[in-house]
Amino acid sequence: MSLDPGFIWTAFLSLFKALPNTLYITIVSVFVGFIIGTAIALIRIYRVPVLYPLASAYVLFIRGTPMLMHLLLIYFGLPIIIDGLAGALGLGFHSTVIPLIGFAYISFSITAGAYMSEVVRAGIVAVNRGQMEAAYSIGMTTPQALRRIVLPQALAVCLPNLSNNLIGMLHGSTLAFTVSVVEINAQAQIVAATNWKFLEAYIAAAVLFWGMTILIEQATAWLERRINKYNRGGVA
Amino acid sequence: MGRKFDIHYLLDFIPKLLSYLHITLFIVAASILLGIVVGFIIALPRLYKVPVLQRASQVYVSFFRGTPILIQLFLIYYGLPELLKLVHIDVSRANVLVFVILAYALHSGAFISEAIRAAVNGVDRGQVEAAYAIGMSGYQAFTRIVLPQALAISIPILANLVIGNLKDTSLAFTLGTMEMTGKSQTLASATQHFIETYIALSLIYFVISTILERTFHYLERRLLRHEKQVAEPAQQYGTRRLWKRTLIARFEKGG
Numbered sequence: 001m002s003l004d005p006g007f008i009w010t011a012f013l014s015l016f017k018a019l020p021n022t023l024y025i026t027i028v029s030v031f032v033g034f035i036i037g038t039a040i041a042l043i044r045i046y047r048v049p050v051l052y053p054l055a056s057a058y059v060l061f062i063r064g065t066p067m068l069m070h071l072l073l074i075y076f077g078l079p080i081i082i083d084g085l086a087g088a089l090g091l092g093f094h095s096t097v098i099p100l101i102g103f104a105y106i107s108f109s110i111t112a113g114a115y116m117s118e119v120v121r122a123g124i125v126a127v128n129r130g131q132m133e134a135a136y137s138i139g140m141t142t143p144q145a146l147r148r149i150v151l152p153q154a155l156a157v158c159l160p161n162l163s164n165n166l167i168g169m170l171h172g173s174t175l176a177f178t179v180s181v182v183e184i185n186a187q188a189q190i191v192a193a194t195n196w197k198f199l200e201a202y203i204a205a206a207v208l209f210w211g212m213t214i215l216i217e218q219a220t221a222w223l224e225r226r227i228n229k230y231n232r233g234g235v236a
Numbered sequence: 237m238g239r240k241f242d243i244h245y246l247l248d249f250i251p252k253l254l255s256y257l258h259i260t261l262f263i264v265a266a267s268i269l270l271g272i273v274v275g276f277i278i279a280l281p282r283l284y285k286v287p288v289l290q291r292a293s294q295v296y297v298s299f300f301r302g303t304p305i306l307i308q309l310f311l312i313y314y315g316l317p318e319l320l321k322l323v324h325i326d327v328s329r330a331n332v333l334v335f336v337i338l339a340y341a342l343h344s345g346a347f348i349s350e351a352i353r354a355a356v357n358g359v360d361r362g363q364v365e366a367a368y369a370i371g372m373s374g375y376q377a378f379t380r381i382v383l384p385q386a387l388a389i390s391i392p393i394l395a396n397l398v399i400g401n402l403k404d405t406s407l408a409f410t411l412g413t414m415e416m417t418g419k420s421q422t423l424a425s426a427t428q429h430f431i432e433t434y435i436a437l438s439l440i441y442f443v444i445s446t447i448l449e450r451t452f453h454y455l456e457r458r459l460l461r462h463e464k465q466v467a468e469p470a471q472q473y474g475t476r477r478l479w480k481r482t483l484i485a486r487f488e489k490g491g
Binding site: 002003060061063064065066067068069072073076077080167170171172174175185188198199202203205206209210213214 | 241298299301302303304305306307308310311314315318399403404406407417430431434435437438441442445446449
């Protein structure tokens with residue numbers, strides 16, 4: 001068995017079939033994770049009574065365990081909970097109707113939420129308190145001040161971390177093969193096994209992921225320049 | 237989808253999984269130690285701006301940071317024997333663990349090289365000059381002045397890397413390595429008690445990463461001890477921003 005360069009291209013083309021699944025998983029988990037993360041971050045910043053310890057425990061546990069564990073726990077645990085509840089309430093709902101990719105969405109969103117909460121928290125905390133006070137002094141309400149003054153600045157601060165998280169979730173989506181979702185990694189395994197050309201298939205997968213990562217990095221760099229435009233020529 | 241949840245299995249599985257803990261920890265320790273060596277080799281061309289090697293190390297870092305660790309595992313598992321065949325070395329009977337450790341070492345090497353770069357650049361140039369001024373040799377200045385400070389700067393980054401590496405080892409089972417996750421797979425399919433197995437495994441990972449985090453936190457505080465005593469002049473002469481930030485954070489906490 002020696003390297004067959006031509007097959008790398010063949011494998012590369014067949015990996016494109018699985019690209020949508022990888023992108024769906026990444027985008028859904030980052031998007032939902034961002035919403036969960038913002039909620040968790042606000043709970044922790046404002047120290048909301050009952051929710052605060054819960055939110056802290058969630059972040060601590062998720063960050064302390066591998067992403068694979070979250071996926072396996074959701075995959076095997078959620079059906080037990082859903083079917084138990086449905087049985088107790090007499091609903092006709094059964095967990096088998098959930099598509100496999102749904103488990104990936106749920107578990108990776110939970111993973112991303114914990115990491116995102118740290119990103120958002122760092123971003124909000126980094127914005128000077130005086131900004132909020134200045135917004136109040138000209139008569140803005142709290143939601144207005146948050147939306148118009150604090151959040152745009154927080155976004156600029158947390159953009160690099162956000163991009164790292166996005167790349168992390170893109171790479172993490174390769175784990176979805178353990179619950180039989182055909183994303184790029186699973187497709188590479190299929191192509192490799194059917195043609196008995198493992199190295200070529202994984203080279204193709206690596207190149208595809210590398211390309212996507214570089215794209216994300218470039219896009220972030222461009223966005224960072226744009227978002228930070230207001231900083232140009234400042235005194236700080 | 238498995239049987240009814242039974243807490244007894246949870247208690248039964250924890251010791252069984254813990255008996256494979258040493259393999260997980262061995263992978264982490266070996267790959268981090270090797271990764272530090274790799275990291276230094278990768279970081280040096282960029283620190284000293286060696287023409288061609290600088291570019292090569294950039295590509296290395298970009299590749300290993302730009303592809304999932306799972307893909308890297310497979311690439312090395314299938315690719316390394318091919319590469320070595322070119323120089324007539326047969327590794328087809330080597331232990332899978334060797335490939336796993338190598339993959340994680342090359343992976344963390346890329347991240348460690350970035351940490352080393354940040355840490356060395358983080359130490360003020362004036363520190364070296366001051367060391368020379370009182371008659372230290374280059375080696376003395378490095379080991380006594382630069383290294384301890386760089387180490388303190390890199391501890392938080394290193395801590396994240398080690399904990400990340402610990403969590404990444406859960407993927408080694410894909411190559412058939414019998415570490416904790418690999419063992420959990422066999423336990424789960426043998427007993428059909430999946431959820432108990434994975435809860436047990438998660439708890440173990442959680443406890444270990446918490447212990448690691450605490451240890452590194454303690455180490456960081458110890459290594460930064462000297463900063464407290466020279467806090468005033470350090471700020472006056474405008475040392476690195478990173479340390480300033482940690483100092484400020486400490487003062488705000490009322491330390």
